[in-house]
Amino acid sequence: MSKYCVGVDIGGTTVKCGLFKVNGELVDNWEVPTRKEEAGKNILPDVAAALAQKLEDHGISNDDLCGIGLGVPGPVEPNGYVSICVNLGWKDIYPAREMSALMGGKIPCKVGNDANVAALGEMWMGGGRGHDSIVAVTLGTGVGGGIIVNGKIVAGAHGLGGEIGHMHVRDDEQEYCNCGGQGCVEQAASATGILREAKRVLAASDEPSKMREYGDKLSCRYVCDCAKEGDKLALKSLNTSMDYLARGLAAVAYVVDPEVFVIGGGVSKAGIFLVDLIKEYFAKYTPLAQNKPDIVLATLGNDAGIYGCARMVLE
């Protein structure tokens, strides 16, 4: 009887791997260095070799495995084809097929985009547990999203699906976003965006603020810390950032209306204080519905990927 599944979250530096029981219990996890040289041709063989050893250690045979899920840091077509993945050196590859062949050809393998897969992980065993329609929002260097409707990842048809960081929400933004647009959610609400907004607020004011004490060391984290302590300018700038984030989340709600938004990424370490701010603005932009999607914190951190990869093969 098949009782285990494996999640393999392939990053640019390391591959995170997790062995799970099908009920979501993590049995073991380990990492493998990502060897990107020679077009990344060693990555999957390295993963397969390490996995084979782990299975032996745990006395688990291939027949006990439901499957192996792979998460890839780049676009994956619906048929599992990866035309290019710059972070891994891959070109023109079907990673799941290769992984399956490396494991003897009998273990079902699936592949998905890492951000989408992480959302699936949060749904399975994280902040979105118990729900089957969630939107995972990652507030990090950028702003990413993973859309899950009725338990399935919505990947989209042209690589735009879940790219909620690039919704236009701010008309007075003069700088350009990496995407080529202006006024994206990401420019206001990523770690970078939160810091930039705080610097703008400081530059435009003579008022005292604890943020000034940090000088060049000012970071998104310090902005959030100062806001929590009640610093007026920090609160002002963080409110602006969360206002624009909430416009984006409201737009998401007006499309798929998930049961819950799960907020993760480095910025989410500001915790429930931040969630409460987001909720306040989210309510402002969704007057239509009395009942609204809940907004909660992600709980799996960097492990969301391995959980989601493993969950992928249970569908």
Added chain:
Amino acid sequence: MSKYCVGVDIGGTTVKCGLFKVNGELVDNWEVPTRKEEAGKNILPDVAAALAQKLEDHGISNDDLCGIGLGVPGPVEPNGYVSICVNLGWKDIYPAREMSALMGGKIPCKVGNDANVAALGEMWMGGGRGHDSIVAVTLGTGVGGGIIVNGKIVAGAHGLGGEIGHMHVRDDEQEYCNCGGQGCVEQAASATGILREAKRVLAASDEPSKMREYGDKLSCRYVCDCAKEGDKLALKSLNTSMDYLARGLAAVAYVVDPEVFVIGGGVSKAGIFLVDLIKEYFAKYTPLAQNKPDIVLATLGNDAGIYGCARMVLE
């Protein structure tokens, strides 16, 4: 062998019915008056009686029916429960169960919200034919949306799903939308919104415009007609309206990234001229992707509902 399916689109004045072959060919269609009195208790019996007669006329037995799909002008819960439908007088009803009982208890019946179901119709045999991920946009008195991902309606968890008309897109809007918000897509891009924007542009300018000749008779249709003829102020106002609509569609694309947007409703009678305007602004707000969702006109008009209702039971 079951070879037919029936679509029943229940409106506040009439019920539109269609008998289809399972390949989407319309065999017959008819209407039944909507008797809303006595909490709408006669609506489904009237439909059932008319349907029984039609089946007899065509020599089709109940065994030849795959099912009957009902479209309802209001919220429908995932289990088919309608707590209230003001347009029909209904309260606390499971319409599909009742319909099935009225037809002898053996014909599978399903029920869905009429806007969502119309989107399914456009996917099956209309502007979205050949695709399985579409977003139908209805530009009428209001702006509505129907989201279909992988062939399935995305209804959402709190009644917000597909309500794309209520995304906030315009900061300088002073009037309030019916939803209680300000600056909704609907306020700029519905028939009402297009007309209001044109009146504002006229009021703010001394320039000549053919629109002025219509006086109080000016309508959305005339605004579009004048814009097509190159009238400067009409073009200016219609560009503004389509700019705000495109911001909403871009946000939709950044969530579910459909293969195609299908534009319907009264305003869409302005045709390909309008679609080209929308495409221009849509491209502006989606610089991230080189390939983009296509934008096309709906083709089924008021029949989209019966098509979609019938399609619902083929899933």
